[in-house]
Amino acid sequence: MNTATILADAFERIKETVHGAVEGLSPDDLNARIDEGANSIAWLVWHLTRVQDDHLADAAGTEQVWFDEDWAARFELPFEEGATGYGQSGEEVGAVRVESAELLLGYHDAVHERSVGFVRGLDDKALDRVVDENWSPPVTLGVRLISVISDDLQHAGQAAFVRGSLKRR
Template sequence: MTASIDLLTDAFDRIAQTVHRTVDGADAALLSGRVDPDANSIAWLVWHLTRIQDDHVSEVAGLPQAWHENGWEGRFALPFDSHDTGYGHSSADVAEVGKVSAQRLLGYHDDVHERTVAFLGTLADDDFARVVDENWSPPVTLGVRLVSVISDDLQHAGQAAYVRGVLERQ
C-alpha cells in the first residue's frame, strides 16, 4: 500500500465508523425523525451518502453498483428510479427512505464500504492522476473524485450524527 491509499482508506473507514455510531441502536422513530417537517432524516442521510459512494466509486472502478449487483435496490424497495441517489428529493421522498431499518442501512453501507476499500487496494499512486470526468474545467481526476466523495460523505455522516443528538435530547 502507498501512503495515498492508506490515507483514503482511513478516511472511508472514518465514514463507516460514524455511520455505525449514528445508526447502531436507532429505532424506526429515531431513523425517520426530523428536526423540522422538511429536514432530512438519519435514514435518508445515510442512504444518500451510501448511494453517492456506491455510484461514484463504482463508476471510476468500472464496476456495477452494489445497489444493483447485490440486490439492495430490491431489498430497500423504494419508489424511485433505479439510479436515484437522492439529489432533488422532496420531503415525501425523504419520508419513504425513513421507513428503512437500521440493519438494512448498515448492511448496504458495509457492502459499499467493503467494495470501496477493495478498489483502493488495486490502485497505484499513478492512478490518481487519471481523468475520470471531462465535464468540468479542469477535468476531474480519480484522486479529486475520491476526495470529493469523502468530503460529501463526511458532511452527511456528521449531519446524521447531529440529527441523532438533537432528536435524542427532545
C-alpha cells in the same frame, strides 16, 4: 504511509461515523425528521452510501453494489431505481423510510468493503486518471475520491447531529 492507506483510512472513518449515528436506533428514530424540511438519518445514510456506491463503481468500472447485490429491491423506494438522492425534494426525502438499522448498515458496509478494496489497489499515478469529462477542468480520480469522502463525512456528521437532537427531545 502511502496514498492507498490514507484513502482507506478516510473510508474507515466514514464507516465509524455512520455506525455511531445509526446503531441501536429504532425505525421511528431513523425515519424521524427534526422538522418537515429536514433530512432523516435514514435519508442521510442512504444518500451518502448511494453517492459513494455510484461514484466509486463508475471510477472502478464495476457494477454498483445497489444493483449487483439487489439492495434496490430490499429498500423498496418509491422512485427511480438508480436515484442517489441528489437534488431530491423534501417529499422525496421523506419517502426514504427504513424498517431497521441493519438494512442501512448492511448496504453501507457492503459499499464500504467494495470501496476500500478498490482504493487499497491504487497508486499515486492512478489518481491522475480522468474519470469525468463533464466538468471543466475534467475530474480526476483523486479529486472524485476526495469529493466523495468530503460529502460522506458531512452527511455522516449531519446524521450524528440528528441522532443527538432526537435523544435530547
